[in-house]
Structure formats: C-alpha cells, structure tokens
Amino acid sequence: MILVTGGAGFIGGHLAASFVSAGRDVVVLDNLDPFYDTDIKRRTIDVARQAADNGDGSYELVEGDVRDADLVADLVADAQFVFHQAAQAGVRTSVKNPRRVDDINVEGTLNVLDAARDSPTERVVFASSSSVYGKPSYLPYDEEHPTTPVSPYGVSKLAAENYVRVYGDLYDVPTVALRYFTVYGPRMRPNMAISNFVSRCMNDEPPVVYGDGSQTRDFTYIADIVRANAKLLETDAADGEVLNIGSTDNVDIRTLAEVIRDEIAPDLSIEHGERQAGDAEHTHADVSKAGDVLGYEPTEDIRSGVGEFIDWYRKNREWYEPLVRSS
Template identity: 65%
Template structure:
C-alpha cells in the first residue's frame, strides 16, 4: 500500500513508518523537524527507517515541510499518492500550549484542516488522526470512555478536540473516512525527551533525583508505543472504525510518585525524590476505557505500565551513548 505519515520522523510517527516499511509498504514521511526537542532524535529515527527499508520490499521517502503550508502538504500527497494517511504531526506538550496558546492552535487545528482538505481533494481511502486523552480534561468518572464529557484543561487539549470534531465533520460532510485515536501518554524507545519517564531515567542514571511537578498524587494511564502501533496497523485495511473516535491506552494507571520510585529503584535506589511546583494545565487523572477499541478493531493492550517502564530503562541503557546527550540538551533548551 501507499502510506503517508505526517510527523513521521517523530516518536509515534517514526514507529509507524518503521513498522509499515518493514511490512513492505511504500511510505512517505512528511515532517518539519521542528526544534521543540533535539532534532538528533528524529535523525536517528530516519536512519533506522532507512535501514529497515533497505532490508525489506518496502520503500521509505522523507519529505520536509510544514503541515500549515498548503503547498508543502499537497506536494507530499502528490509524492505519496496515499491510500491511507496517518496524521501524527502536531505541536505536542501541555506546557508550551499554556505559554504560547496560539502556536499549537495554528499547528494542531490549522495543520489538521490542511491535511484533511488535501485528503478530501485527492480521494484517499482513510485518514487516521492522532488525538489525545487531553480532550477529556476534568474528570467526571474513571476510566474515561469516549462519551465522557470533554472539558480540556489546557489549550493543547482544546486543539486536539477541535481536530476530532473536524475529522467527524469531514467524514459526514465530504464522505472522507476518518478515525481519531485518542492516545493516553505514549512512551517507549526514542520517546520525546521532555516527558516524565525519559526525564526520570536520565536524571537517575546521572545520580540526580527524579523531579515531580506537584505532590505526585496525579495518576496516569501510560501506553507502550508497540500497543499504539498495533492499534494503528489494524486501520490500514479495516473500515470498521470509520467515522469514530477510539481510546488507545493501557487501561492501567500509576501515580507519578510510584512511577518516579519505580524508575529510581531500577536505576539508583539510593536517590531521593525532588518536588517542584505543579505545571498549570496538567490533568489530575487519566485512565482509558478501551472497550470500544477492543470491540471495533480488536485492540488489546499487551504491556503493563511497570513492565513497559522496565523495558524502556533497558533500552535507554543500551542506547545511552547517543540518546542521553539529546535528552539532556532538550531538557536544557538546546536543539
């Protein structure tokens, strides 16, 4: 199949591209290489995908461009002639959305519209959109099912909810098949370095205590990237979820204090825990009800959080030489 992955040099998009190429598909990756975190991590992802392509019957093509620019997007669509589009490109991060709310709006809302319009005009079979658990925001009950009230507590969450609504409208109004997958805090190899698990691991390996923002009682549903890839892969050929939103999470939870202690105990049990002021816009709790995804696409998460954290720490150790400098540079604002 012909597949276009926006944001395909990033964390989740890179894992999708690698998986599709390994299966022999022709993949075009479209990415802006934004300096939100160190671009060297994306370079490693591209190198990995090219290496996989060289050993498979698939092909891998990288195109640089901005999803906000119509000409860039159309050029990517023309190059890919895609059957299916995986729209993973976004300005991620609650913190940056609180500090600069107009920027993620331009990328996540305006960019998604640009992608949907190009898909409508070129007649692709399906657009799969990366949504987020941040659309739920205020907790009325747990776990979140897809009908839970959607009251985002950050501008980032608002932008992802807007994308969900635009996808629904394009599916209804223009007969463009769309599916929105609401990811719950995805982690794993080559993950964004400004997230809790990578930060905790980096600090502990350097004999620094993990830093918790707030009291640590916040709970999260963390999803291992392999489970996210598995959910997306089913949508290459299945139309069962067209027009729907589906939660993609582990269904499990861990509080941030236990998460920090788990990483610390794996790396350096002698360290303490450091607390700093809570970040505005952070959700208090998340937990996914994945029963709809299970029923519709056969989704079944396979990696419990504590097992996944151990696997990530092992991967980090094995890749520390190249990954850690980029984590530290990203933490300190370098690119």
C-alpha cells in the same frame, strides 16, 4: 503509498519504521522542528531508512510543514492512507504559546482534511489525545465522557478532532480519531516524565516530581499504539469513530518515579517541583470500544513497559546525546 505526517517524531517515527518493515512504501512529512532535539529526529529517520535498506518497503523524507497547504495537497494526492501525527506537542508549551498550537494542530489538520477531500485517499487516521477529556466526571474515561480540556493543547486536539468528524460526515472522507493516552517506549521524547526520570537516575540525579505526585496517568506502550494504527490498514470498521487507545491500568506519578528510582538507583531521594499549569489531574482509559471495533488489547502494564524502556535506555544512552558530524 502511506503518508505519515510528523513521521520523524516519536510516534510517527515508530509508525513509519513499522510500515516500511511490513513492506509498505512510506512518505514522511516533517519540518524537523527542534521542539525537543533535531538529532533525535534524525536518528528516528535513520531507523526507518535502515528498514528500507534491508529490502522491505521504501522510505522517503519530505522536509516541510503541515501548514503548507500546497505541499500537503501534493502529498495526500498520492497517498492511499494518511496517518496524521504532526502536531505541536506539549501541554506546557501550549500554555506559553496557545496560538502556535492552534495554528499547527488545527490549521494543519484542516490542510490534511481538505487535501483528502479532493483525493482518493482511503482513510485519514488522526492522532488525538486523552487531553481532550480534561476534568474527569468519572474514571476510566470512555468515549462518551464530557470533553472539558484544561490546556490549549487539549483544546486544539478537540477542535481538530471535531473537524475530522465533520469532514467524515459532510464530505465522505473516511476518518478515524485515536485518542492516545501518554505514550512511552524506546526513542521517546526526552522531556516526558518516564524518560526524564530514567535519565536523571542514570546520571545519579534524583527524579523531580511536579506537584505532590498524586496525579495519575494511563501510560501506553508504543508497540500497542503501532498495532492499533496498523489495524486500520486492514479494516474500515472504525471509520467515523473516535477510539481510546490506552493501557489497562494507571499509576500515580510519585509511584512511577519510585519504581524507576528503585530499579536504577535506590539510594536517590525523590524531589518535588511546582505543579505545572495545564496538567490534568488524572487520566485512565476505557479501551473496550477499541477492543470491540479493532480487537485492540494492550500488551504492557506500566511496570513491565518501564522495565523494557530502562533496558533499552541502558543499551542506547547515545540516543539522547548530540550527533557528531564531520565538517
């Protein structure tokens, strides 16, 4: 059995559906926190359930919290692999409430690791983040770059990542930490830059860029994230390692907004808002280590990936609308 914590979220949901489609038995642990929209999470769950209905693997949803140590222990005890995606996401959210981020991202991770220490789990894969790097000394970031996070979210991911490493070293828990670089694609959270820009342009509203738009990001297409994780079902080559999972290029936020605007509604202007506290200035991944260890090679650059997301959005605008339930 594969356990995916946070499996009703964007990345966790894609992992769960992909594993089920590959014939695996999957259990998802998710508390359905309405951080961005519980309806979106329920649609994400339905995608994986549909894969199970199609005769592939099996799917079970457990509504619960990674902060519930007893529940986590029960689930991990039966898991061959654990993909620990559950977290309080959002740099800006972390600035407002750093203790909540620590409670979920660090204490929740410790619950998973403690449970894995006492079980025959073959591997714990931890979803880390490019936010651990913070201020760039050089670009692109390789895994040896100094880690100086600039937000409580980045600090929480770095702390959890260090626990993952230590549990691997001290307690022989096979672990891998994947540092994701700004993941996007179908079913992504509506409060991310790309989905926000697309939504506003589709509604004939100008995209809003925070700050002057000179900040750069390495955006990673969700299918590449799924492939990197799936590889860890097949090999122990990455055990004990930290790996960047990013793309091949980066783009400044204003250019990103212009690319999306030009594709959907070229007559719209670009508006600017106040720069948000805790936002990193630049991110850019060196993925050569992941290439060497896992054969990882990103398949989408930002322009082609955004084009695919726009096409998906046009066909699935209801994804971000409230579900209509019968009384």
